[in-house]
Amino acid sequence: MRFAKWAMVLGSLIWITVAEADQSRHFEFLYIDANEGSASGGHAAIKFDQQVFHFQHIEPGLLRLYRNDAAAFEFAYGFQENRNIYGHRIEVSEDFFQTLRDTFSRRLFIQNQQLSLLQALYDDQALVAGLQRLGSAPPLPIKGLGYFLKQYRATEAFTVEAGKPSNSSQALQQLHEAIVNEYGEDFLAAKRQQAWQTLQALKPELAVNPSANEPKDMRFTATNSSFAERYRNQLLNLAALDVLHARLSPLSESLLEIPEAACKLNSAQRAKLQDFRQRLFADLMTLMRSQRSDWGYPLLVGMARLHALDHAVASGYLSVLDRSRPESDDPQAAIIDEDNLPAALQYSQELFAAASKQLDSPIALDELAYSELELSATALMQLHKPRHEQQSLQLLPLTSTPSRPAAAELLGLPLPTSELADFQNSVTQQIETYQSQLQSLYGYNLLSRNCATEIFRLINQTVADISATAGESTIQASQRLLGGYVDEGGLNMIPFIAYDQIGSTYRLSTSFQRQPYRERQRQQRYRQMPQWQVDLQESNTLSSSIYQWNGDDAAFLFFTQDQLWPRPLQGGFNLAVAGGQGLYGLFSWPWDDGDNLHKGLKGIVVSLPELLFFNIRKGSFPGLLPETGIYRREAF
Template sequence: MTEGSYSSPATADFIYVDSNTGQSSGGHTGIRIGNKVYHYQYFPDDIFHLVRESYDDFAFNYNVLSNRTSVLTRLGLTQKEISILESELNRLYLVQFRHLQNWEFLKKETKLLEELNSPEKKVGLRATAYFKENVTSPISANIKSELAESLGKDFLEKLESDLNKNLLSENNLLKRMEFSPLPETIRKDRFPFFKPGTFLSLRDTLEGIVFCKILIEEWGLDNNFKISNIQESLNTEETRLLRDFFRAQTAQLSRIVSERDPGWAYTALVVLGRLHAVDESLRIGSPVFLSSFPEDAPIVFKKNEDDENNLKHISEESWAVVSLARKKISALNELSEKEYQIWEDATNRAFELKQGIGVSIPVRVAVGKLIPQREKKFLIPMFIPDEKTIALHLDLSRKREQEYHKILKNLYPFQLLRENCTTEILKNVQNSFDRAEIAFPGERIEFPFSLALIPFYASYTVGKNWNNEGRTTALSFRKKKLHQGQEYPGLSVMNEITGFIRV
């Protein structure tokens, strides 16, 4: 391939993050390409995750929240070499992402069968917690009218009836439940082929029934699952963009319900919830969003009285991210779902930190996009096979979930002295050039014989062995404030801010 065949120019850096006084005492490492950072984290699921996130998020998590300094070594790579490296890291990330998606699917399948096997028979359905029964809403009534106009007067009622009939049939999806075989080939560098069974269709049916019920009965938004009155008022441009976004999303909702592609019901519930939030934003003149932190998000920080002033500054930093997002959004001609999600995500994270600091409760964190998905449980009429059949389904589903989990733990292990955040990212970089059959730009680091398995020594070794153009330093939150001469009372006795469990 020619040089011009590769992506637009970017830079690549090896990142070393120093240790702190909490967990993470050995430091951390990653690779930055453009504005994306690739690094490994050991998750509570016992799987060593390759994380891909924006450099802004990475720097905020480590330099601000974890109060740690980073040293970035600029790699001396051509654009062709950077493109090869980026392509290979993306492939490794996406293969693992697909594996984790498959395993998540199996966990959800098991969860549904556990709920149906319980005495209550209530099932938890995604993105349904945002709506409250017996609280009628004009916006639900208006959207119902819009759908009736575009899809037919009795469309929702007929759809709900058809979905209910499918569940009440003695030969329903639960009775005919299929379990597709697990992927035959499971490797780090090859996409796993996994065909979902009947579970996805069954979940669509259940969530679709609730979606229809919400609109037909004109349910309103549950105030416990929204974020409001926490930002500056909407400006003229934001108001215009949100009005146009509301119209576009209403039309999008009509298409989703009409076409009913796999996953349609959950998507429709998210769009409907956001339409409620946007409508309220326009009515009160201030941004309102759905609460999108997942229920199982890990707690990463608890307030320490000595850190009060420091935490206040961190909260200000997080709201600065929201302000920047709003500034960029105001300059747009059209607000897309992607930009809205960024605004929603940033607000949720900033609000989480503000609430944690304000009322002394633990602060949660989530890696990846925050998408509204809070569940509520429903008892939905359906034909349920005999207990023996459900128990057999559940037993098989659990075994499949556990088998896949065991495979992934073996495929992505964490071992402090052999496979850690540093060894794996360094190996990935060097192997990227091997797979492309291109000479590595510099002297290779040989494992397991190199001390580069230690993060701070890896930074030294990369600077010595790999082609590079020098180093820059990203100061920790505290050091940055000291450097700027912005000291505040109690700083000399404050503890380091720790929190994220990094390896």
């Protein structure tokens, strides 16, 4: 994940401040024009208030619905990817607006459930394969346990030995004593024995039988917990009780402290953290009587937070759990170079300052506000990591919940080998069946099922449901509700044609265009320099003061979107540059894994249309950071 998207994800998680939703009832159809990279042929989306729904192609060949904050969506496409965003605002009734938005929301929830079911089948397959080859099977990652341990092996009795006095947590000692006083001396041992027996009694059963419960569009499916989930929960429960029994302090590398003078806690802030700590302590006491099957995870996180809160109150500096993924080779890690470090640091400081205001608010600190503190502090501390003379800094993705994992050794179950083998065969068959069913339901096809056609399909489906109760045809109902009818077939599968079709068919209140980042910067320079000078300087990548080539773009020379008639000539130069990068890629393949060859071929593909007066490539800005107040702009 590039740093700009890392920053936008963080901003979406902890600092979303958008304009008030318009009280008029309308939704917007958005067309995002072409550029090199994803959705190079253009993209379509639909916006309700400050939520944008859009479909994207995912593996294995499915069309998946996503929902994003509107400001984050515009920043990603209009700023980072430097694309024009065109929109039609369609006026509708209040009832139809709510019904249509519910249709998209329902599709999102159901599809997420169906894909989670598919993942559960994969998890079952991996677990049962591991149980058949204990000793050589890879360990099972247990979320939350990594705050206390790096590796874990469960046994029938308490596993983790008590730590040394220097490694003992006063917070966990206090919690342990409170549990014993409240529930009795034998409570924890009995609770652990129950978790052990539950684990040993597990039977490999499917959460759902896809053959008997074929996924239906817009229908929820009743499911049970998967075999892998039940196994993982009980292993996690055992681990949490072992940590509590040993009164372990969290690992030093799993906690973050911000020792800067500007971040020193005052007495009121420390009192607020202490109040939150007391409520958390009471919640953990109640949790010990919980009937939920996964109580071990909140117990682990709660114990780690208790320790961090005590440390913060005692030291006077905020101490939080590390919310980054610990894998040093994470493929989603962002790399920020020396030039972008000051801007990144300033942005993270602004996010941390915004989240820290919760400590000065008269409102009691709650779970969400404290989580925002953890996230912003983690982002800030990543930028303070020592770099050992490296010219770039690796930023790991942040997690939506505290989930630092530890490796747990698989624990064998008293099951016949034949039963495990039969279950593995059954799961493999069900995966094939369920994938086929999802493919028929959501299969991506560039010409018949893509980001544009699926929006019309859901709109027309909603209209058809309404028309069935009103005793009119779908076309008649669409004319009444939307001003006209647009079919999902034919050329409407092309996003810009779909946009034009809506403009001439639906009942519009207005249409608009949001200029991309580079064009906005050019307009600003027109106010500072003669237009001819700006056009000349910004016409190419060598002299441009706005664009700097980045590793996400194929090499090119001229920006061909600015003028129409010179485009074929400029495209010829771009084609030559792309060919040169591809030729170089043939020789550099052994040490760059074909990266330059791939980019050269991609550059050729996006340069060829320029010879015919058509522009795709516009350059991108992956290192761009949101400006202060970007979420307050009225542009979206």
